[in-house]
Amino acid sequence: MIAKVIVDVPVKGTNRPFDYEVPARYVSWVEVGSRVAVPFGPRVVQGFVVDLAEEPSEDAAGSGSRKLKTVDHVLDVEPPLTPELVELAQWMSRTYLCHLSVALAAMLPAALKAKAERRVGIGPEALRDGGLAEYGLMTTEETELLEHIRRSKGMLPVEQLLERFPGSEALLRQWVRQGILAEEQVLKDRMNVKKVLTVFACLSPEEMLLRGQELPASAKRQRQVLEYVADHPDPIRLTELTSLLDVTAGTVKGLADKGLVRLEEVEVGRDPYADRSFKRTSPLPLTVEQSQVFSNICRAVKSATHTMFLLHGVTGSGKTEVYMQSIQTCLDEGKEAIVLVPEISLTPQMVERFKGRFGADVAVLHSRLSNGERYDEWRKISAGRVRVVIGARSAAFAPFKKLGLVIIDEEHESSYKQEESPKYHAREVAAARGRASGASVVLGSATPSLESWQAAVQGKYKLLVMAERVEGRPLPPVRIVDMRQELYGGNRSMFSKPLFEGIKSRLEKGEQSVLLLNRRGYSTFVMCRSCGYTAGCPHCDISLTYHQTSSMMRCHYCGYTERQPAVCPECGSEHIRYFGTGTQRVEEELAKLFPGIRVIRMDVDTTTEKGAHEKLLTQFRQKKGDVLLGTQMVAKGLDFPDVTLVGVITADTMLNLPDFRSSERTFQLLTQVAGRAGRHHLPGEVFVQTYTPEHYSVTAAGGHDFHRFAEQELEHRVRGGYPPFCRLILITLSHTELALLVKTSEAMVNRLKALAREEGIPGFIEEAGGAQKRALDVLGPVASPIPRIKDRYRFQCMVKYRGDQPASDLVAQAVEAFDEVCRQTKLTISVDVDPQVLM
Numbered sequence: 141m142i143a144k145v146i147v148d149v150p151v152k153g154t155n156r157p158f159d160y161e162v163p164a165r166y167v168s169w170v171e172v173g174s175r176v177a178v179p180f181g182p183r184v185v186q187g188f189v190v191d192l193a194e195e196p197s198e199d200a201a202g203s204g205s206r207k208l209k210t211v212d213h214v215l216d217v218e219p220p221l222t223p224e225l226v227e228l229a230q231w232m233s234r235t236y237l238c239h240l241s242v243a244l245a246a247m248l249p250a251a252l253k254a255k256a257e258r259r260v261g262i263g264p265e266a267l268r269d270g271g272l273a274e275y276g277l278m279t280t281e282e283t284e285l286l287e288h289i290r291r292s293k294g295m296l297p298v299e300q301l302l303e304r305f306p307g308s309e310a311l312l313r314q315w316v317r318q319g320i321l322a323e324e325q326v327l328k329d330r331m332n333v334k335k336v337l338t339v340f341a342c343l344s345p346e347e348m349l350l351r352g353q354e355l356p357a358s359a360k361r362q363r364q365v366l367e368y369v370a371d372h373p374d375p376i377r378l379t380e381l382t383s384l385l386d387v388t389a390g391t392v393k394g395l396a397d398k399g400l401v402r403l404e405e406v407e408v409g410r411d412p413y414a415d416r417s418f419k420r421t422s423p424l425p426l427t428v429e430q431s432q433v434f435s436n437i438c439r440a441v442k443s444a445t446h447t448m449f450l451l452h453g454v455t456g457s458g459k460t461e462v463y464m465q466s467i468q469t470c471l472d473e474g475k476e477a478i479v480l481v482p483e484i485s486l487t488p489q490m491v492e493r494f495k496g497r498f499g500a501d502v503a504v505l506h507s508r509l510s511n512g513e514r515y516d517e518w519r520k521i522s523a524g525r526v527r528v529v530i531g532a533r534s535a536a537f538a539p540f541k542k543l544g545l546v547i548i549d550e551e552h553e554s555s556y557k558q559e560e561s562p563k564y565h566a567r568e569v570a571a572a573r574g575r576a577s578g579a580s581v582v583l584g585s586a587t588p589s590l591e592s593w594q595a596a597v598q599g600k601y602k603l604l605v606m607a608e609r610v611e612g613r614p615l616p617p618v619r620i621v622d623m624r625q626e627l628y629g630g631n632r633s634m635f636s637k638p639l640f641e642g643i644k645s646r647l648e649k650g651e652q653s654v655l656l657l658n659r660r661g662y663s664t665f666v667m668c669r670s671c672g673y674t675a676g677c678p679h680c681d682i683s684l685t686y687h688q689t690s691s692m693m694r695c696h697y698c699g700y701t702e703r704q705p706a707v708c709p710e711c712g713s714e715h716i717r718y719f720g721t722g723t724q725r726v727e728e729e730l731a732k733l734f735p736g737i738r739v740i741r742m743d744v745d746t747t748t749e750k751g752a753h754e755k756l757l758t759q760f761r762q763k764k765g766d767v768l769l770g771t772q773m774v775a776k777g778l779d780f781p782d783v784t785l786v787g788v789i790t791a792d793t794m795l796n797l798p799d800f801r802s803s804e805r806t807f808q809l810l811t812q813v814a815g816r817a818g819r820h821h822l823p824g825e826v827f828v829q830t831y832t833p834e835h836y837s838v839t840a841a842g843g844h845d846f847h848r849f850a851e852q853e854l855e856h857r858v859r860g861g862y863p864p865f866c867r868l869i870l871i872t873l874s875h876t877e878l879a880l881l882v883k884t885s886e887a888m889v890n891r892l893k894a895l896a897r898e899e900g901i902p903g904f905i906e907e908a909g910g911a912q913k914r915a916l917d918v919l920g921p922v923a924s925p926i927p928r929i930k931d932r933y934r935f936q937c938m939v940k941y942r943g944d945q946p947a948s949d950l951v952a953q954a955v956e957a958f959d960e961v962c963r964q965t966k967l968t969i970s971v972d973v974d975p976q977v978l979m
């Protein structure tokens with residue numbers, strides 16, 4: 141049998157399957173989706189089986205008499221990927237122009253990323269009689285090293301040896317060459333699967349009892365164990381058995397040696413939620429709106445007709461209840477379901493709602509799990525021990541075999557797009573899986589992305605609407621406060637009069653407030669107040685971020701760190717300090733205005749530790765704080781009964797970003813945060829402070845009016861020729877030398893244009909005309925918004941195209957044309973299809 145293998149070496153020339161012979165002993169193991177260790181050049185590497193065949197393919201056979209290489213071994217007992225996922229990876233590779241092995245690897249938990257480990261042991265020369273004598277006298281260190289290897293008998297990881305005997309690389313290499321040491325390469329998963337010794341019965345209970353009788357009288361303990369196992373034939377952990385019967389492990393091992401029981405290491409799942417009990421909930425009777433939506437989804441799920449739904453439901457309209465009942469239908473059909481939520485909303489509260497409904501049928505995947513925990517959760521899915529998974533972006537790859545439904549909550553969130561390769565969007569991945577498996581996809585949001593909205597308007601997605609909050613709770617009134625007026629009125633504080641009064645009255649009534657500082661990529665930086673100097677990274681064109689705890693300044697792109705200067709390096713002024721327009725400054729001001737106020741601050745500085753995020757939220761829920769103050773983190777999906785005021789310190793900080801989505805992001809954030817107030821029985825109030833109160837993204841959010849916003853924003857997008865009226869591919873080139881970079885970037889643009897012309901792309905006009913009228917357009921090159929990172933300059937060009945054009949093929953061809961240049965000059969080119977961030 142021949143396995144077609146994608147080797148996990150993402151370089152040019154390996155983006156195609158290679159043929160490997162499968163040895164007879166592995167034939168029954170190897171399937172499409174298996175992970176295998178294969179020789180590749182001088183190394184052993186991880187590979188993925190994407191196809192099986194009887195005969196090697198033409199070109200492999202045609203390449204002379206060269207013998208086909210053989211699969212070294214199989215890495216997992218069960219294939220970690222399904223044939224469906226292998227197909228999906230191929231689609232990803234084509235769509236996002238990434239290496240197939242990168243797409244495949246992205247589907248697996250980090251623990252399953254096998255790396256080759258070199259090991260050495262005593263070699264044939266050292267074993268020969270008097271073998272070592274010929275190599276002359278060894279130093280004490282050398283003798284010690286060799287003795288160490290000899291004593292340990294097996295093969296030792298080279299890494300481990302080098303740790304113990306630093307600097308012995310050359311010596312080890314020499315000994316391997318001389319045959320004193322033997323070398324092997326093994327692939328090891330970067331994983332710590334917890335395994336426990338488990339006792340299995342080998343014989344039938346009757347037989348076991350009989351054999352027990354035959355044991356000598358002195359083996360009383362062994363007989364006791366045998367009798368117990370005969371009575372309880374289910375596998376039992378060794379430790380449990382020994383403590384139960386008060387026998388030693390040796391006793392049980394003795395039985396195993398006699399072949400009466402079997403001892404085996406068994407993987408145990410570490411369930412991070414195991415010690416938490418969840419109150420079981422039952423389905424709520426649905427409102428009229430909910431049941432309409434529900435029946436639409438049910439119909440699609442039951443008939444297994446792939447449908448893309450866009451559920452536009454205002455905050456508090458009960459989307460989650462609809463999700464859960466739809467999932468129940470899906471399970472009743474014998475199918476499985478995936479729920480995606482933005483990482484930041486994947487709070488214990490959210491998990492609790494699903495665990496409360498589906499109990500142990502739910503696996504949870506989020507980035508705060510350790511690699512081992514993540515693997516365990518993933519195993520529950522691949523082994524079919526759960527039928528529902530809730531997780532962030534990458535849970536879209538959950539290895540279910542009978543997928544019936546995918547739910548994407550807060551579908552507009554930009555975190556559904558992965559910023560590193562493979563640069564996929566979970567929404568598109570879900571759609572692709574749906575098309576392949578007949579599963580339906582529900583995209584839910586109070587503020588849908590304009591891409592999804594436009595698809596719904598055009599009838600590509602089926603629109604479902606829930607316009608009312610459950611139990612007729614009103615949406616909180618939003619008060620827009622014009623900060624320019626405040627300034628004219630002599631108020632120079634960051635709190636307007638109305639917001640100040642609002643917080644004050646909450647403090648008096650013992651109710652809680654949430655304050656949001658709308659700063660994207662928020663950071664504190666160091667600035668001189670005399671001359672305006674800001675401390676920047678010497679390797680990147682970006683300011684250094686100040687970390688209060690360590691008094692150090694750090695670059696978020698390259699990790700460069702330095703101490704905060706005492707005086708300004710430019711003008712010598714001492715008025716240099718960290719500039720917190722950030723949450724810290726708001727906190728200070730709150731303390732000044734409201735002495736004794738308890739503020740819980742949630743930002744990058746207070747949430748670096750694992751679990752910190754949840755701890756702060758719990759404190760707030762337990763009413764250990766009057767105010768929850770934070771960045772975007774506080775806006776998402778939080779649900780606190782006693783929050784009656786939500787304040788946005790400055791709504792427009794994001795509007796000025798050079799990104800065509802800045803209005804959309806502003807509207808989404810304001811609407812989301814406004815939805816945090818008054819979700820329960822106490823009515824809520826929202827204050828939005830702004831310098832541009834007339835901007836439509838602010839006024840529409842104030843009126844909770846998505847339609848008005850969408851209408852205006854779509855007009856802007858048509859005029860500017862932006863998505864959803866076209867699609868974008870961003871190509872970023874980077875190099876240490878500016879001149880070479882500029883030259884290559886220009887060549888890239890010319891190449892793309894030439895290719896478009898050759899392809900005869902209709903209406904391709906190089907110079908004139910409105911962008912939206914062209915089928916394809918190439919823009920740039922221009923310097924990237926962050927023009928330098930890690931001493932490398934960055935330039936970008938953009939392909940704008942109508943969705944029906946073969947733009948990715950074109951870009952793939954163009955990029956390929958520069959392969960040689962990249963190899964020779966270390967220039968890098970990265971491609972982002974449907975970019976979310978234009979940096």
Ligand code: ADP
Nearest residue numbers: 424425426427454455456457458459460461610
């Ligand atoms: P959304 O996700 O749309 O913002 P949620 O699903 O969080 O809204 O629902 C808001 C609140 O309404 C929750 O407390 C939920 O338990 C409650 N709820 C949802 N559906 C119903 C229903 N049919 N009857 C009563 N309460 C409901």
Ligand code: ZN
Nearest residue numbers: 668671708711
């Ligand atoms: Zn200065």
Ligand code: ZN
Nearest residue numbers: 677680695698
């Ligand atoms: Zn840097």
